[in-house]
Amino acid sequence: MKELVDxxxxxxxxxxxxxxxxxxxxxxxxxxxxxxxxxxxxxxxVLNYFFKEHGIVLTRVSSExxxxxxISEPNRWVDLEVKVLALWEPASEAISQxxxxxxxxxxxxxxxxVKSGLPDLVEGKSYSIKRxxxxxxxxxxxxxxxxxxxxxxxxxDIDAVAVNISGPAEDLLIxxxxxxxxxxxxxxxxxxxxxxxxxxxxxxxxxxDETGALKFVKWTKSxLPDLVERKSYLLKNxxxxxxxxxxxxxxxxxxxxxxxxxxxxxxxxxxxxxxxxxxxxxxxEAGAWVDVRVKVxxxxxxxxxxxxxxxxxxxxxxxLKFVKWAKSELPDLVEGKSYLLGNxxxxxxxxxxxxxxxxxxxxSELDEDxxxxxxxxxxxxxxxxxxxxxxLIKRCPKCExxxxxxxxxxxxxxxxxxxxxxxxKAVLDNGQRVQDMIINRxxxxxLVGLTLExxxxxxxxxxxxxxxxxxxxxxxxxxxxxxxxxxxxxxMLVETINDxxxxxxxxxxxxxxxxxxx
Numbered sequence: 001m002k003e004l005v006d007x008x009x010x011x012x013x014x015x016x017x018x019x020x021x022x023x024x025x026x027x028x029x030x031x032x033x034x035x036x037x038x039x040x041x042x043x044x045x046v047l048n049y050f051f052k053e054h055g056i057v058l059t060r061v062s063s064e065x066x067x068x069x070x071i072s073e074p075n076r077w078v079d080l081e082v083k084v085l086a087l088w089e090p091a092s093e094a095i096s097q098x099x100x101x102x103x104x105x106x107x108x109x110x111x112x113x114v115k116s117g118l119p120d121l122v123e124g125k126s127y128s129i130k131r132x133x134x135x136x137x138x139x140x141x142x143x144x145x146x147x148x149x150x151x152x153x154x155x156x157d158i159d160a161v162a163v164n165i166s167g168p169a170e171d172l173l174i175x176x177x178x179x180x181x182x183x184x185x186x187x188x189x190x191x192x193x194x195x196x197x198x199x200x201x202x203x204x205x206x207x208x209d210e211t212g213a214l215k216f217v218k219w220t221k222s223x224l225p226d227l228v229e230r231k232s233y234l235l236k237n238x239x240x241x242x243x244x245x246x247x248x249x250x251x252x253x254x255x256x257x258x259x260x261x262x263x264x265x266x267x268x269x270x271x272x273x274x275x276x277x278x279x280x281x282x283x284x285e286a287g288a289w290v291d292v293r294v295k296v297x298x299x300x301x302x303x304x305x306x307x308x309x310x311x312x313x314x315x316x317x318x319x320l321k322f323v324k325w326a327k328s329e330l331p332d333l334v335e336g337k338s339y340l341l342g343n344x345x346x347x348x349x350x351x352x353x354x355x356x357x358x359x360x361x362x363x364s365e366l367d368e369d370x371x372x373x374x375x376x377x378x379x380x381x382x383x384x385x386x387x388x389x390x391x392l393i394k395r396c397p398k399c400e401x402x403x404x405x406x407x408x409x410x411x412x413x414x415x416x417x418x419x420x421x422x423x424x425k426a427v428l429d430n431g432q433r434v435q436d437m438i439i440n441r442x443x444x445x446x447l448v449g450l451t452l453e454x455x456x457x458x459x460x461x462x463x464x465x466x467x468x469x470x471x472x473x474x475x476x477x478x479x480x481x482x483x484x485x486x487x488x489x490x491x492m493l494v495e496t497i498n499d500x501x502x503x504x505x506x507x508x509x510x511x512x513x514x515x516x517x518x
Contacts, residue, residue, distance in 0.1 A: 004028060004043055007073060011047055017054050024050075044075060063131045069105035071143070074136040080143070083126045083160040086181065088239055089219040089252035090200075094415035097121060100181050101129075101143075102160040107181070109142040111135075116147045126158040127151055169237045175211035177249075180242040186249065189232045189266040192289060194345060195325045195358040201412055203227060206287040207235075207249075208266035215248040215287065217412060222253050232264040233257055246286075281317035283355075286348040292355065295338045295370035297486055298495065300440065304397040304419070309333055312486060312493065313341075313355075314372035319486050321354035323400075328359045338370040339363055377492055379437075380482040380500050381430035390425045391469035392455045394418025422452050424472060428481065437483060437492040447497060448475050 005024050012019055024046060031042035063077035071078065082101040090098050097112040097120055110132075112118055121127060130150040132143045145151070169183035177184065191213055193205040203218040203226055216238075218224055227233060236256035238249040251257070277291040294313035302310055309324040309332055322341075324330055333339060342362035344355040357363070389402060396408040396416050403418045424439040424447075445451050448471070455468045480500035485493045 001025065001028060001032075004039060008043060008046055008050075012050055015051065015054075015056050017050060017056070019050055067105040068101075068103050068108050071108060071134050071141045074134050074141075076134040077131055078134060078143070079128070079130040080132065081126070081128050081154065081158055083158040084121045084123050085160060086183070086239070087121070087123050089221055089250065090414070099123070101127075102158075104159045104161060106161055109140070109181070110145065111142065112145040113147075116145050116149060118145055118149060118151050121151070126154040126156065128154055173211045174207075174209050174214055177214070177240050177247045180240050180247070182240045183237055184240060184249070186235045186238065187232070187260065187264055188235060189264040190227045190229050191266060192287065192345070193227070193229050194356070195327055204412075205229075208264075210265045213266070213287065215246070216251065217248065218251040219253075222251055222255060224251055224255060224257050227257070232260040232262065234260055279317040280313075280315050280320050283320065283346050283353045286346055286353070288346045289343055290346060290355070291340065291342045292344065293338070293340050293366065293370060295372050296333045296335050297372055298493065299333070299335045300400075301442075302400075304400060306398060307400065310400065311335075313339075314370075314486065316371050319372060322357065323354065324357040325359075328357050328361060330357055330359075330361060330363050333363065338366040338368060340366055372486075377487055378482065378484045379428055379430065379435045379492060380480070381428035381435065382478060382480050383426055383476050384429045384434070384478075385427040386469060386473045386477060387425040387427065387436075388469075390423060391472055392452075392459050392465045393421055393423060395421050420452060420456055422450075422455055422468075424448075424476075426476070428483065435483075435492055437485070437494050439494045439497065443494055443497060444472075448472055 005021060005028065008024050008028075009019070009021065027046045027049065028042055031045060032039060063079050065079045068080065068082065080101070080103070082103050085100040085102050085107055087097060087099040090096065094114055095111055096114045096116065096118070097110075099110060099121075100107050101110050101121075102108065112121070128151075129143075129145065130152075132145050132149050135142045135144055169185045172184045172186060174186065174188070186207070186209065188207040188209050191206040191208050193203060200220055201217055202220040202222065202224070203216075205216060205227075206213050207216050208214070216235075218227070234257075235249070235251065236258070238251050238255050241248045241250055277293070280292065280294065283290065292313070292315070294315050297312040297314050297319055299309060299311040302308065306326055307323055308326040308328065308330070309322075311322060311333075312319050313322050313333075314320070322344075324333070340362075341355070341357060342364070344357050344361050347354045347356055394403045394406070395401065395418055396403055396410070396413055397419050398413050398416065399408065399410055401409055402421075403416070406418060407415050422441040422444045424437075424444050426437050426439060428435045428437065439447065441452060450468070450471065458467050458471070459465045481497050482500045483492060483494055483497045485495040487493070
């Protein structure tokens with residue numbers, strides 16, 4: 001909080017505004033703690049409030065000349081003089097260029113949007129880049145070049161900090177990869193190939209050597225030959241990447257692939273053809289090929305043509321999400337029935353595991369009824385909060401995750417044309433503990449009395465998606481509900497939700513009488 005306050009005081013001081021610190025703290029606390037507004041958004045809101053109070057009208061946001069190592073917060077307009085250290089293959093058609101730029105103080109990722117209309121940057125050249133916006137994700141800063149930005153090539157060379165991405169690629173083992181943005185050469189075996197759900201990705205899967213395994217992505221634009229499962233290769237000039245603390249490598253148009261005559265000894269893995277049967281609770285890593293005996297607990301409506309079915313399956317140890325790709329051409333699963341799912345691939349997102357069914361998977365219906373343990377929970381309490389991200393949202397058509405400003409959290413998907421959906425992220429309180437829950441579209445429509453089409457019309461009429469969330473709050477907050485459903489992490493996935501029975505006065509009197517008895 002103190003860092004935010006200091007940032008706000010500094011910006012206000014630049015405009016000749018002096019505001020008591022306690023006023024800034026009070027407004028920040030109300031936005032962040034009471035309304036759960038993200039810090040960056042709260043900072044912007046507080047600044048706009050005090051600017052307006054003091055008659056300051058910022059018709060054009062001014063940018064300031066900074067060094068790379070001075071970039072420490074998002075949503076700041078800055079000017080830089082930098083050298084282009086590396087260019088990477090864009091992960092989205094909305095991105096014109098992406099890569100790494102730097103000066104003598106450090107290096108930083110940049111993204112240049114197609115709509116910016118700016119000229120392309122050239123690797124190794126130096127530029128003055130003005131009116132760019134700082135951004136932050138997972139604690140790492142980056143810069144964005146948009147239509148208001150300016151690019152001018154410099155006639156002198158910028159002395160940039162030494163980074164491993166410039167110059168020749170390094171020969172490394174997988175366990176030696178410790179940071180993103182490096183050019184490396186790897187001798188690896190292809191352990192498994194996964195179905196691609198993006199036109200920008202030619203191939204993806206798992207590769208390994210004697211020290212470990214990691215994910216790879218080969219971009220379509222790379223025009224590189226396809227890798228073959230179980231064969232060994234020398235992958236030259238590939239780019240290391242990192243997401244959620246896990247490293248991967250990307251093969252782009254500057255990469256090279258050479259098949260090796262000798263077999264690379266790879267670390268123990270569970271590639272296709274060598275699956276092991278696991279319980280849901282025993283799945284502990286992504287990229288493993290496993291068999292599971294599960295019951296279909298819930299089916300969701302697919303939001304992408306690439307997905308045939310998705311939902312929740314479980315056994316006596318717990319539950320997990322599944323996705324069945326349309327290209328798999330597997331038979332549909334039926335809610336309530338039990339199956340042996342063979343040769344499925346495990347995946348992980350934000351600490352939650354899931355399984356993917358592709359064209360090499362098998363589906364066999366079981367005669368037995370799998371008991372789903374720790375599956376159905378019940379909770380009764382007052383609805384005390386409708387969280388941000390409720391109401392009318394957009395989902396990525398490729399992976400079904402909710403979008404943030406039109407951008408998917410999966411870097412390979414990038415900016416996409418989202419698909420509208422309705423959901424509620426609510427909090428129930430029974431006086432002793434609280435329970436977070438997610439309510440899907442169908443249940444939301446029934447509970448609120450508002451269809452998806454009606455919600456879209458409301459948002460279009462007011463030019464504000466938040467009007468839908470406001471309507472949900474008006475109709476649901478403060479009411480008591482009884483809810484049942486499975487738990488995934490801290491959330492209860494609501495299967496049924498009904499008004500809680502009213503407590504009778506006679507029941508209250510009886511409870512008081514019992515409490516008074518020694």
